[in-house]
Amino acid sequence: MGHVSQQRSATTFDATRRYVRVCHERADGFVEFEFAIGEPELFVELMLPAAAFHEFCLANSVILLDPLTGDSGDWVKRMTDASHREFGDTV
Numbered sequence: 001m002g003h004v005s006q007q008r009s010a011t012t013f014d015a016t017r018r019y020v021r022v023c024h025e026r027a028d029g030f031v032e033f034e035f036a037i038g039e040p041e042l043f044v045e046l047m048l049p050a051a052a053f054h055e056f057c058l059a060n061s062v063i064l065l066d067p068l069t070g071d072s073g074d075w076v077k078r079m080t081d082a083s084h085r086e087f088g089d090t091v
Helices: 050-060 075-083
Strands: 018-025 030-037 043-049
Touching: 018 043, 018 050, 030 050, 043 050
Parallel strands: none
Antiparallel strands: 018 030, 030 043
């Protein structure tokens, strides 16, 4: 059986940090947003009515991120950048 060394990055993953980035507030009252736990670069896209969105943010004690502009809003580019981050060895 081989030995796998585990490297730690300069920052550790903190699952208590919750991030939200509002992408779009729709005319029908829904808010489209990105939600991430631990790493703002790895997120899911969600949509909630405005009141539920505010409750969601309060319940998760989120850190509100600035909206993306220009090329930084390109999903493919962001996923490529995230995939090149060094997360250390995994088993």
